[in-house]
Amino acid sequence: MNFLQWKRRGDASTPAELEAYLAAHAASSRHEFYRLTPVVHPVIRGEWMTWESPIPSGYPENDRARIRFFPAARRDAPVAILLHALMSASDAGYVRLARWFNRHGWSAAFPHLPYHYSRTPKNTLNGELAMSANLIRNAEGLRQGVVELRQLMALLRARGVRQFGLVGTSYGGWTGALLSFLEPDLRFVSLIQPIVNVERAIWENPASATLRCSLARLGHRPGNTLRHAHLSSPLHGVPMADHVFLTAGEFDRVAPPADLEAAAAAWPGARLLQVRQGHFGYRALPAALQAITPLLASSGRLFNNSCIERPTPVGSVA
Secondary structure, X not given: OHHHXXXXXXXXXXXXXXXXXXXXXXXXXHHHXXXXXXXXXXXXXXXXXXXXXXXXXXXXXXXXXXXXXEOOOOOOXXXXXXXXXXXXXXXXXXXXXXXXXXXXXXXXXXXXXXXXXXXXXXXXXXXXXXXXXXXXXXXXXXXXXXXXXXXXXXHHHHOOOOOEEEEEEOHHHHHHHHHHOOXXXXXXXXXXXXXXXXXXXXHOOHHHHHHHHHHHHHOOOOOOOHHHHHHHOHHXXXXXXXXXXXXXXXXXXXXXXXXXXXXXXXXXXXXXXXXXXXXXXXXXXXXXXHHHHHHHHXXXXXXXXXXXXXXXXXXXXX
């Protein structure tokens, strides 16, 4: 990550550019900033759904929303939205996760978040442009992702879907948290080691050392994005979901447990899970799935699902 930020060290927002952007959105509400707009000419071919993004970035590859859909037996089955991590290397694990939801009677949707996978602009790497010293592009990428997810939910509601769930990891957890502040039809939200403290992610995160050097050279200082926190910070909202789970890694320095503890304390009814791993590992997802499985079972009875598979408990779950 630091190498990519060094590679893009000249691609940064100046303090003046950031100030103009912050001033333009200072009075915006969350619903205004992430305003749901109708999808224009969606294309559905096989398991893929695509449409033109309502938030243009200037990169043609990135400006088309793209979602891979894994249908359950019933057209109106609840849908789990799976949000990947920053620079996620492969979708193989998410495909397995989608099939896991299918076995529980749920459909699953795997969106390619802005600047990732099929949306990677030419001459860049997967996710390279999603998080950099270009703070304005970072904010607009989050905005683009959240608005497109709202459009996806609207499209699925038109197909008869009435219930959703969400599993988001790291950067996907950040995006998912912002979505959960806006959408009321989420039965559960499971955020696995999400970025919730935006200031810390920029100024203390070890994966952002080169990024903050680039910012400091231009004259940026800690706290200069706080005027945007009401729109982009997961600590400045409350999920509208029936059930909220936060999974923390005991040794995580990217999304420290203290940050997730703060989010859990700020979100009424949120349940905090803890596993013995860093930001990357194999314990967090099984622990998260173990927590949501009973919810799938209760929903599954509505959809004739009789085969419930429970993941093996791993790690320590608080």
